[in-house]
Amino acid sequence: MASTDVDLAAAIRAGDRRALARGITLVESTRPDHRIEATDLIESLLPFTGGAIRIGISGVPGSGKSSLIEALGHQVLGDGHHLAVLAVDPSSSISGGSILGDKTRMSDLGRHERAYIRPSPSSGTLGGVARRTREALLLCEAAGFRVVLVETVGVGQSEVAVADIVDLFVLVASPTGGDELQGIKRGIMELADLIAVNKADGELEAAAQRAMGDLRHAVHLLRPKRPGWEVGVATCSARTGAGVPELWAAIEAAHARLVADGLDNLRAQQGVAWMWSEVTETLLDRLRDHPAVRDRLPELVAAVAAGSTAPARAVQLLLDTFLDHETL
Numbered sequence: 243m244a245s246t247d248v249d250l251a252a253a254i255r256a257g258d259r260r261a262l263a264r265g266i267t268l269v270e271s272t273r274p275d276h277r278i279e280a281t282d283l284i285e286s287l288l289p290f291t292g293g294a295i296r297i298g299i300s301g302v303p304g305s306g307k308s309s310l311i312e313a314l315g316h317q318v319l320g321d322g323h324h325l326a327v328l329a330v331d332p333s334s335s336i337s338g339g340s341i342l343g344d345k346t347r348m349s350d351l352g353r354h355e356r357a358y359i360r361p362s363p364s365s366g367t368l369g370g371v372a373r374r375t376r377e378a379l380l381l382c383e384a385a386g387f388r389v390v391l392v393e394t395v396g397v398g399q400s401e402v403a404v405a406d407i408v409d410l411f412v413l414v415a416s417p418t419g420g421d422e423l424q425g426i427k428r429g430i431m432e433l434a435d436l437i438a439v440n441k442a443d444g445e446l447e448a449a450a451q452r453a454m455g456d457l458r459h460a461v462h463l464l465r466p467k468r469p470g471w472e473v474g475v476a477t478c479s480a481r482t483g484a485g486v487p488e489l490w491a492a493i494e495a496a497h498a499r500l501v502a503d504g505l506d507n508l509r510a511q512q513g514v515a516w517m518w519s520e521v522t523e524t525l526l527d528r529l530r531d532h533p534a535v536r537d538r539l540p541e542l543v544a545a546v547a548a549g550s551t552a553p554a555r556a557v558q559l560l561l562d563t564f565l566d567h568e569t570l
Contacts, residue, residue, distance in 0.1 A: 250265060251287055254381060262382070287381065291383040306414065307393055311351075323388050327351070328390065329360070329362070431464060439476070453477075539560070
């Protein structure tokens with residue numbers, strides 16, 4: 243690595259927030275020269291990663307994910323941990339930047355000296371999880387954060403994507419009873435290690451208790467995510483703090499069990515899956531940017547739009563063009 247990269251890696255390991263921000267900006271960059279630097283940076287820091295509890299959090303719109311993360315974050319900080327929150331926001335189609343801006347929605351948490359919040363635009367990535375969220379997570383671990391929360395945008399395949407990069411997946415539900423069950427897809431519930439019914443306070447407390455019962459019944463009918471595991475379902479309130487200590491205790495207990503059952507194996511499998519995901523993304527980048535492909539693309543797009551060429555045929559022609567001119 244260049245000396246500047248060595249200095250950046252050392253600064254990140256020392257817990258320098260500005261260096262961490264620079265490192266994440268570097269790994270999020272799409273410039274080819276930055277990708278080389280980012281890969282070198284990640285490899286130099288890999289020996290100092292792996293020590294954090296990696297938690298994914300998602301839920302239906304209106305469930306209060308960000309509010310619960312802030313309440314849970316203060317519980318984590320109160321236990322003496324260093325906390326990083328990677329909040330993946332939907333991207334603006336105009337600027338490409340984050341729309342929701344979770345750093346402003348978690349302003350109180352963001353001011354704590356042992357907390358770090360990084361909103362990142364998903365940039366249209368399938369699943370709503372930024373392509374470089376995995377690398378950002380590793381940088382946070384290398385910087386000394388022992389709890390890393392990844393909040394997704396909660397759309398489409400985002401829950402599947404985040405479940406592939408974290409140890410535990412927490413699904414946040416709102417106290418809307420049967421309507422809630424209709425709004426949560428079965429596949430998402432099968433990914434959950436814990437389900438937290440938020441907003442269990444005031445007039446909604448009784449509804450939250452009913453929703454908890456319904457969800458416990460629902461998960462009991464599903465195939466468990468891990469053999470012998472039972473998905474925990476509990477109520478909590480980000481507004482009052484009720485149930486939040488218990489939620490954190492449940493997360494810690496689940497993680498301890500995961501360590502005993504073979505966390506290293508899980509992370510090894512995730513690493514291999516990450517490699518293949520990177521193969522797919524890198525090949526797509528090279529395909530899109532190839533001059534010969536760009537030259538032929540308008541013609542094939544027009545032919546598909548006119549109905550004179552089948553999409554599958556156009557794909558084959560594009561791939562043939564790419565392979566005929568690409569030096570692998």
